[in-house]
Amino acid sequence: MKKLLTLLAILTLLMAGCTNDQKPTEPAATPAATPATTPATTPASGKLVKAGFIYVGPVGDAGWTWAHDQGRIAMEKAPYVEPSTFLESVPEGAEATRVINGLVKKGHNLIFTTSFGFMDATLDVAAKNKDVVFMHCSGYKTAENVGTYFGRMYEPRYLSGLIAGKMTRTNTIGYVAAFPIPEVIRGINAFTLGVRSVNPKATVKVVWTQTWFDPGVERDAADSLLDVGADVLAMHQDAPATLQAAEARGAYVIGYNSDNRKFAPNAFLTAPVWNWAAVYTKTAAEVHNGTWKSEKIWWGMKEDLVRLAPLSDKVPADVKALVAEKQKAIIAGTLIPFSGPLKDQTGKEVIAAGVHMDDGALLGMNWFVEGVQGTIPK
Structure with a gap:
């Protein structure tokens, strides 16, 4: 009888083990870390x-x-x-x-x-x-x-233009640009509006590379602008070649995309960057x-999708204060870079005083503002 009871006990344990294998325990849910605007949830x-x-x-x-x-x-x-x-x-x-x-x-x-x-x-x-x-x-x-x-990258572009306009001594600023699409044209124009708001004598020369990323082509374009007297460069490119050209030639440079000052520690002023x-x-x-x-x-800057990288120590205190003031105004909506009166590069008024360009006009922009030197290829 003792042996029979022992055998029954062993069979009972084996059956229980089989049942547990067929019904695995559900894993515990982990609370999700969601943005403040999203209801709390779990995976x-x-x-x-x-x-x-x-x-x-x-x-x-x-x-x-x-x-x-x-x-x-x-x-x-x-x-x-x-x-x-x-x-x-x-x-x-x-x-x-x-x-x-x-x-x-x-x-x-x-x-x-x-x-x-x-x-x-x-x-x-x-x-x-x-x-x-x-x-x-x-x-x-x-x-x-x-x-x-x-x-709305044109917002920090405008702010970077304020710095370039204040820092240039030759009043010739170079801009290495990728493709002649509205996105790039809009950035050139916003930058130029910032430049001219503090330095009406300055001009922005544009050279097109027809590439997003080609370090050799970008470097050649940057050098061509430095050769004609540009002492500040800006860029709408993906490689750091423009920064490196400015560093090598003793010019200043405005970066783009990220805080890429490591490529031009002596030349870098700031950069419009993405988040x-x-x-x-x-x-x-x-x-x-x-x-x-x-x-x-x-x-835009209000939603923190676009930013201006921390300014270099080479930027004077009064210029830093000006940029901070204008940045607050952009975030508050009291400063809208593309507001009239605005003239195109021929001197013709295209936006009347008190008029703000709407998003449709900004997204389809195919003309240069006054102060830009260069043409828009078809």
């Missing part, structure tokens, strides 16, 4: 986000792509965001379509395409994948599952919560 209560990013340049450019990648890294800190994927140096055009399709096939439910030239490829893939959310940077086309996002985390964390939270809707995001 278990919403969709896990698997994000993919398409970059036009290399992450190591220390500029445009690097800044986007910093936003991606910040987004990944949310507990409902799975490890993300990024693909760098993707050509704009047919190759972009193939790459975006590849991300969809690998199960990404949120895809960011981070260059203007990816616009049509994004729309094409999105039309065939309605269950995926797409966000395109700097474009103007949307769909039910495609939104756009960009920043892409502001958009990426918001979008991921909305996809997780099921509240995402297509929209056209165009935020």
Whole structure:
């Protein structure tokens, strides 16, 4: 009898073990760290986000792509965001379509395409994948599952122009520009308006490179501007070549995209920079919560999507104070850079006194303001 009871006990334990294996314990949910504007939630209560990013340049450019990648890294800190994927140096055009399709096939439910030239490829893939959310940077086309996002970079551009106008001694300022699209033209104009507001005698010379990232071409363009007397350079490029040219030639330089002063420690004054985390964390939270809707995001300094990097010690105290004053006014909405009266580079008034350019006019800008020297290629 004793042996029989022992055998029954062993069988009972084995059966209990089998039952537990069939019903695993649910993992405990971890509270999600969401932005203040998003209702508190947990990973278990919403969709896990698997994000993919398409970059036009290399992450190591220390500029445009690097800044986007910093936003991606910040987004990944949310507990409902799975490890993300990024693909760098993707050509704009047919190759972009193939790459975006590849991300969809690998199960990404949120895809960011981070260059203007990816616009049509994004729309094409999105039309065939309605269950995926797409966000395109700097474009103007949307769909039910495609939104756009960009920043009012012209605001810190204007502020950087104040500094350049105060720091130049030759009254010749050079601007190394990528492509003649409204985004770049708008930045040149805002910068020039800042320059001329404090130094009406100064002019801004523009050289086009027709590339976002080509250090050799950018360096040649920067040197050509220094050769004609520019003592301050500004840039809309992704490589640090313009900064390096200014450093080598004893000029000042305004950077772009990120705080890239390390490339020109003696020449650097400041830089208009991006804080892409502001958009990426918001979008991921909305996809997780099921509240995402297509929209056209165009935020400025008020929303902290665009900033001005800390000013160099070479900028005089009175200029720093002026910039701080104007920055507060921009954030408050009392200073709007593109306000009339405004003249084009021929001296013709195009915006009347008291009139503010609307977003449509800003997004389609294809003319230069007074004080810019250069032409806009077709």
